[in-house]
Amino acid sequence: MNRTTHSPVQAFRLAPLAAAAFALASLSVHAYAADATSDSATTDSAKSSVLPAVSVKAARAALPGDLAPAYAGGQVASGASIGVLGKQKMLDVPFSVTSYTSKLIQDQQAQTVADVVANDPAVRTALGYGNFSETYIIRGFQVYSDDVGLDGFYGLTPRQMVDTGAIERVDIFKGASAFVNGAAPGGSGVGGTINVQTKVADDKPVTRVTVEGSASGELGTHVDVGRRFGDNDQFGIRVNQTVVGGSTAVQNQDSHSQQTAISLDYRGDKLRLYADFLYQKNNITGGRPGVFVTGDDMPSTPSASYNYAQPWTYSKQEDTVGMLRGEYDIAPNWTAYAGIGSRHTTELGQYETPTYDAGSTTAYRMNTLFKENAISAQTGVRGKFNLGPVSNQVNAxxxxxxIAEYGAYNWSYGLPWSTSLYNTATVAIPGTTYGAGDFSDPGLTSTTLMRSFVVSDTLGFFHDRLLFTVGARHQNIVENGYEYGSETQDSAYNDSATTPILGLVYKLQPNLSIYANRAESLVEGGTAPSGTANVGQVLAPFRAKQYEAGVKYDANHYGAAFAIYQIKQQVAYTNSVTNIYAADGIQRHRGAEFSMYGEPLKGLRVIGGVSYIDAKLMDTGDASENGNRPIGVPAWTFNANLEYDVPQLPGLTLMGRAIWTSSQYLDTANTQKIPSWTRFDVGARYKTQILKHDTSFNVMVTNLANRSYWSSALGGYLTQAEPRTAWFSVTTDF
Incomplete structure (x- = not known):
């Protein structure tokens, strides 16, 4: 996993690629786009023009099943799936949550979850340590890619990145979340979490084909087929197949990905069942790595598309996921639910780690094999009842x-070679100085077991105008470590904690609410390392305590939210005087966020906002660092995404986006800093009909100015921004 607390050996694990193929049968039934005109309007338009335009409706978009409706434009939803609380309206919960839809994914040609969350002012993305995984930054804290939830389950999401072909919603929960989601198995998620919801069969049949490509040479196809059948349409099937590959906008870097997803469901009067299968394969050759820096001299960025990776570097990743879920209405307003899922991951990689020091750069090589088997299960009950004038929504x-991890590695540490970030010479693959484990049969390296029980009650007063949520989750974390090769246990962790929740919502008006919460996040505590006076001592789980208040507004066609918060996260360190490793430090984030989404003016849509974080290190045991800013946490982030429907040409929409991030420190001493950066994106789409089939032509250009900059310093290494990338696509509904 992408944990900065891991050793370099563990941090560089990745995985081999296995071949798989899937034949997709297409069904010849008409499908209708969510924003298409009525049949009669389509017929009349077809008579008057060869390519009649499709009008755009400024109403909330209808989406599959019991998903919350979207604001005008269909890109941001008015509700989300919020952990143990289930599906909720944003106005009714004392938390800050944003949910992006599959329409946004299609409109912006988003390839991975990172492309989706780029719309959010409180979220930024970086590379994972030692590989090409995506790491998300919410309220200044990391969320590892393998700590992203999948339909409410931890441990099942493809490990390094999540492709978007099978995704219906991307829910971003901002703030401490141990109560609603439990502790993430990877040990991240202090400032928030991400959950993705998979596509299921809609009430309307879907047969949608997309052909896409990039200006750099990538080509791909996406086929999406969905049907409901049975006497009452109680059975459903949804199949998504995506294949994309070719040369990326970074020089000499190739990327190939494949995703196959099958969703089966049953919708009865009381019983609802879901079965999901997901297969994902990614292969990156010559991937541009992150850059470490020693000393105070910061490297200037190479040109935007320049690649300083060796051509022999690669990363191969393969994930296979299966899930079974069910809900049963045991009585009016009472529902029991249960689910189980498993994931198998294989990763193989050959990596280069460059380190810049006072104008010169050296690098070393690491080859890793990593396998992981995960299983996740949950069960519970939700119910509603009244006690006199007080309503109750209870959850248990x-x-x-x-999660069991297996691995092997070898590396050239101690035999660095000289290289350059600006004029890179190709070198032969360096030899091995040290290695462990068997690449033909990697042994067990760690196991993680996480169990929790949660209860809550949301009490409604004054006809649910005032909602008070109280609850708690008890979490047990067990982790064992084993030596590479020998599988001899060399570390153990076993501890528990209870995290409470207090939340309040008051509706000033039916569409205007204020809220407040006191919540916690929970991550595994550290273990005293060798050389300390208390070597081997296991620390209690680290708690991040949050206080948050805010206001939300829902005008049906657009919405807005504002929040202020404070999060205090424990930090462990070894005291230089006592030589005792203990959780004595604090990382404190105080912030404010504003976001807006929807269509405030007819034909003009917006997604954006601003975030401010006052972040400090406190009680660190080093007086020179107390009061300093944590690594990789910008003070300000700003997003503005505008869409405009051109009235002179119905069906044509123009899009522009600006993303700004203030400066960040690379070290806790605050002597190394990367400057602020701004990115501009543009796009356009034209919706019409061709041979009576709804068709959309899309173009999306990110980093329009082709600016070169370090986009993140999180983790203590530099991530360079992607160069200008242009994607084109044609989508047709049959």
Whole structure:
């Protein structure tokens, strides 16, 4: 996993690629786009023009099943799936949540979850340590890619990145989340979490084909087929197949990905069942790595598309996921639910780690094999009842995740070679100085077992105008480590904690609410390392305590939210005087966020906002660092995404986006800093009909100015921004 607390050996694990193929049968039934005109309007338009335009409706978009409706434009939803609380309206919960839809994914040609969350002012993205995984930054804290939830389950999401072909919603929960989601198995998620919801069959049949490509040479196809059948359409099937590959906008870097997803469901009067299969394969050759820096001299960025990776570097990743879920209405307003899922991951990689020091750069090589088996299960009950004038929404649930990791590695540490970030010479693959484990049969390196039980009650007063949520989750974390090769246990962790929740919502008007919460996040505590006076001592789980208040507004066609918060996260360090490793430090984030989404003016849509974080290190044991800013946490982030429907040409929409991030420090001493950066994106789409089939032509250009900059310093290494990338696509509904 992408944990900065891991050793370099563990941090560089990745995985081999296995071949798989899937034949997709297409069904010849008409499908209708969500924003298409009525049949009669389509017929009349077809008579008057060869390519009649499709009008755009400024109403909330209808989406599959029981998903919350979207604001005008269909790109941001008015509700989300919020952990143990289930599906909720944003106005009714004392948390800050944003949910992006599959329409946004299609409109912006988003390839991975990172492309989706780029719309959010409170979220930024960086490379994972030692590989090409995506790491998300919410309220200044990391969320590892393998700590992203999948339909409410931890441990099942493809490990390094999540492709978007099978995604219906991307829900971003901002703030401490141990109560609603439990502790993430990877040990991240202090400032928030991300959950992706998979596509299921809609009430309307879907047969949608997309052909896409980039200006750099990538080509791809996406086929999406969905049907409901049975006497009452109680059975559903949704199949998504995506294949994309070719040369990226970074020189000499190739990327190939494949995703196959099958969703089966049953919708009865009381019983609802879901079965999901997901297969994802990614292969990156010559991937541009992150850059470490020693000393105070910061490197200037190479040109935007320049690649300083060796051509022999690569990363291969393969994930296979299966899930079974069910809900049963045991009585009016009472529902029991249960689910189980498993994931198998294989990763193989040959990596280069460059380090810049006072004008010169050296690098070393690491080859890793990593395998992981995960299982996740949950069960619970939700119910509603009244006690006199007070309504009650109660929840009780239990969940478990078990993850077993296997690995082998070898590297050239101690034999660095000289290289350059600006004029890179190709070198032969360096030899091995040290290695462990068997690449033909990697042994067990760690196991993680997480179990929790949660209860809550949301009490409604004054006809649910005032909602008060109280609850708690008890979490047990067990982790064992084993030596590479020998599988001899060399570390153990076993501890528990209870995290409470207090939340309040008051509706000033039916569409205007204020809220407040006191919540916590929970991550595994550290273990005293060798050389300390208390070597081997296990620390209690680290708690991040949050206080948050805010206001939300829902005008049906657009919405807005404002929040202020404080998060205090424990930090462990070894005291230089006592030589005792303990959780004595604090990382404190105080912030304010504003976001807006929807269509405030007819034909003009907006997604954007601004975030401010006052972040400090406190009680660190080093007086020179107390009061300093943490690594990789910008003070300001700003997003403005505008869409405009051109009235002179119905069906044509123009899009522009600006993303700004203030400066960030690379070290806790605050002597190394990367400057602020701004990125401009543009796009356009034209919706019409060709041979009576709804068709959309899309173009999306990110980093329009082709600016070169370090986009993140999180983790203590530099991530360079992607160069200008232009994507084109044609989508047709049959």
């Amino acid at each position: 649930g239990w969940q478990i995740e078990r």
